[in-house]
Amino acid sequence: MKMAFSSCPNDTFVFHALVHGLVDGAPSIDVTYADIDKTNNWSAENTGPELMKISYAALPWVLEEYRLIPCGGALGRGCGPLVLTKNKLTNPEELAGKTVAVPSEKSTAYLLFRLWALQQIPEGVGKIIVMPFEEIMPAVRDGKVDAGLVIHEARFTYQEFGLSMVKDLGSWWEEDTGLPIPLGAIIAKRSLDQHAIASWIQASVDYAWENPEASEAYVMEHSQEMSRDVAKSHIDLYVNSFTRELGNDGYAAIESLLGRAAKEGFVPAFEMSKLKE
Template identity: 70%
Template sequence: MNIAYSPCPNDTFIFHAWAHGLISGAPELNVTYADIDITNHLAARSEGPEVMKISYAALPWVLNDYRLLPCGGALGRGCGPLVLTRDSIDGNIEPTSAALSGKRIAVPSERSTAYLLFRLWAEQQVPGGAPEVVVMPFHEIMPAVRDGKIDAGLVIHEARFTYPTYGLRMLADLGSWWETDTGFPIPLGAIIARRSLDSEAISGWIRASVDYAWSNPAASEGYIMDHAQELSPEVAQSHIALYVNNFSRDLGEDGYAAIEALLGRAAAQGLVPAFDLSLLR
C-alpha cells in the first residue's frame, strides 16, 4: 500500500510499527516522506497515494475521492501555529497584530490549516484583513523573518520550541485564539484514504500502530531521529508529546465538531470551496 506522510516526529512515531511490519494482518507500506504542502496537492491529483497525511484545510478539495479517517492525524489543544515577528516592525517596538496591516507574511502552504487559521484570525485582528501572503518552504520562514526579508512568519510544528533561537518573538498563538474563540481543539493534520479502500481496516491498522507506539516508545526512536531534520532528541520528544494524543487514536465527537466548525466557517467566508459537510464522516 502506498502511503505519504511527513518526516516529522509525530508521524514517524505513529506509523513506525506499521511501516516496519509490526502490525498483524496489515499490508506492507511503501512510504513517501513529504512535506504537507506536497501531500495537499498530491491528494488533488488522480495519481496520489492510497493513504496520506494532509492538512484539514485541504479536505474540501479532495473529499469526493478520499475519506477522512478517524485516527492517525494531529488535532489537539495548545498545539496551534504561531505568528512570529522581529522585535519591531517599521520601528514599532513590541508590535501588535495591527502592525501587520499592509505587511508581508510568509506561510508554508496556502492549503494548510495554519494558513486557514491565520486568515480567520486576521479578519478579526488585523485592520484591513489579511496582509500580503508569500508561500515559502517551512524551513526558510524563520531565517527570512530574522533577516528582515519578510515582516512576519506563520510557523508550525517544532518551530514552537525553536523560534527563540532565531531572535524572534511570538505575535500571536493561533491555536490559543481558536480555542478561546470557539472552545474547540485545533484540527491540524488529517489522515485520508481513497474511498475505494476498506477504511475500517485501514483505521484499525493505524490504531494498532498508535497503540504499539505508546506501549513501546523506545522502539521508534531510531526511525524518528533518522527523519527528524536535525532536531535534537529532546525537541523530537516534545513534538511527539504535543501532537500525539487521544485524538490521534480516535477523533470522537469533539474532534469531528472541531473540524466541522473550522471548515464550515472557512467555506462560509469563501476561503475553501463549498462542500457537503456530511462527507467528513
C-alpha cells in the same frame, strides 16, 4: 500500499509500527516523506498515493476522491501555529500590508491565520509567500519577509532565531470556540477499506505508546537534526487521544473550522456528512 506523510517526529512515531511491518494483517507500506504543501496539492490534483497525511484545511477539495480516516492525524489543544516577527509588535494591526510567509496555502495554519486576520487586521496583510516550513524562521530572521506563520517544532525553537511571537493561533482558536485545533488529517482513496486502514493505524498508535523506545532511531533519522528533547516534546504535543480516535469533539472541531471557512469563501462548501461516510 503507498503512503505519504511528513518526516516530523509525530508522524514517524505514529507510523513506525505500520511502516516496519509490526502491525498484524497490514500490507507492506511504501512511504514517501513529503512536506504538507506537497501532499495537500497531490490530494487536490488526485495525483498522490492512496493513503496520505494532509491539512484538514485541504479536505473540502478532496472529499470526492478521498475519505477521512478517523485516526492517525494531529488534532489537539495547546499545539497551534504561531505568528512570528523579528521585532516585537504591540498590535497585530502592524501587520497590515506586510509580507507573510506561510507553509501552504491549503494548510490549517494558513486557514486559522486568515480567520484570525479577519478579526485583528481589518486592512488585511500584504503579500503571502509559500515556503517549506523549515525555511520560514530563517527568512523572518534575515528580513526576507516581515512575518512568518510557523508550525511543528518551531513552537519550541523560535527564540533561538531571535524572533517574537505576535499570536499563538491555537490559543486564539480555543478561546474563540472552546474546541481543539484540527491540524493534520489522514485520508485514503474511497476504493479502499476504511475500517481496515483505521484498525491498522490504531494498532500502530497503540504500539508506539506501548513501546516508545522502539521508534526512537526511526524518529531521529528523519527529524531534520532536531535534538532528542525537542523531538520528544513534539511527539508529546501532537500525539494524543485524538490521534487514536477523533471522537465527538474531534468531529465538532473539524466541522467548526471548515464551516466557518466555507462561510467566508476560504474553502469550497461541502456536505458535512461526507466527513463520516
